[in-house]
Amino acid sequence: MLTRQDLTVPDCLAILDEVAPLGLRHIGFKDIGVDEDVLRQLHARIKELGATSYLEVVATSPEAALHSARIGRALGVDRLLGGTQVAETLDILAGSEVGYYPFPGTPIGHPTRLGGGEGEVEAQCAAFVALGCAGADLLAYRATQAEPLSLVRAARRGLKCKTLICAGGVDSPARIAALREAGADGFTVGTAAFEGVFAPGEPLTAQLKAILSCA
Numbered sequence: 001m002l003t004r005q006d007l008t009v010p011d012c013l014a015i016l017d018e019v020a021p022l023g024l025r026h027i028g029f030k031d032i033g034v035d036e037d038v039l040r041q042l043h044a045r046i047k048e049l050g051a052t053s054y055l056e057v058v059a060t061s062p063e064a065a066l067h068s069a070r071i072g073r074a075l076g077v078d079r080l081l082g083g084t085q086v087a088e089t090l091d092i093l094a095g096s097e098v099g100y101y102p103f104p105g106t107p108i109g110h111p112t113r114l115g116g117g118e119g120e121v122e123a124q125c126a127a128f129v130a131l132g133c134a135g136a137d138l139l140a141y142r143a144t145q146a147e148p149l150s151l152v153r154a155a156r157r158g159l160k161c162k163t164l165i166c167a168g169g170v171d172s173p174a175r176i177a178a179l180r181e182a183g184a185d186g187f188t189v190g191t192a193a194f195e196g197v198f199a200p201g202e203p204l205t206a207q208l209k210a211i212l213s214c215a
Contacts (some may be wrong), residue, residue, distance in 0.1 A: 001167075001190035002042070006058045006111040007033030009194065012042050015204065020049055022208055028054025028081070028188065031068035043075045056137065056167065056188070057082035060110050066092065073098055081137040081165065081188075082107075090131060099134035101165055104155055107139060112168065114139040117146045118154035125158025135162040140179065141169025149182045156183030171197045176214045 002012040008029040009015060016027070027046045029039065039055075046053045055072040057080065059065040065083040069092045072080040081101045083089055093100055104124040105116030125136050138155045140148040148169075155164050166184045170176060171192035179187055189211055192198065198210035 001028045001188045003030045003190035004194045005191055016045055019205055019208055025051050027051045031057050053077045054079045054081055058112055086131055101135045101137040102128055104136050104138055113144050114142040115145050118150050121151050122154040122158040125155045129162050135159055135164055137165045137167055139168040140166045149178055152182035152184055173214045
């Protein structure tokens with residue numbers, strides 16, 4: 001994710017050019033941090049690279065979240081992550097090729113924290129499947145009321161075979177391995193890469209190589 005502290009980084013276009021030689025296959029950004037014109041340019045460049053594109057909604061009001069969903073549809077992103085207005089978002093995306101992965105639990109604030117327990121997350125994920133969502137975007141390591149991996153297992157039960165993506169706080173090889181063991185299909189990394197957590201003292205390309213070696 002070309003994001004830091006839940007914001008798309010201002011120099012995202014230059015950074016994308018920097019990391020393009022790595023051949024990344026999954027690249028995303030948030031709905032805030034840069035203006036819509038930059039988002040359009042960024043998305044077009046991601047698709048030129050042949051990567052799957054992701055837009056993660058981190059708006060803090062229902063109206064703003066639905067506006068972000070409309071942006072995602074207009075851009076033509078492959079996967080829209082986040083938000084909690086599930087039925088309304090699916091209506092916005094109807095007829096498009098955008099896969100939707102809402103937030104289970106109770107996301108709060110910005111940067112986002114996650115409230116809610118196992119039962120809530122499992123039930124919501126099952127409801128997402130029934131509504132036609134492609135999966136869920138779980139802020140496992142942002143949890144405030146439950147153990148993160150217990151939420152991953154709960155989401156896995158609710159989603160069954162649908163895709164579970166974990167976002168937020170994925171900042172070590174150990175956490176990546178734990179997410180995989182608990183049933184996550186994928187994860188996002190943004191801030192940890194920009195802050196040099198995976199390869200201390202090394203540039204961003206080295207951070208991404210280290211993350212890829214764990215995936």
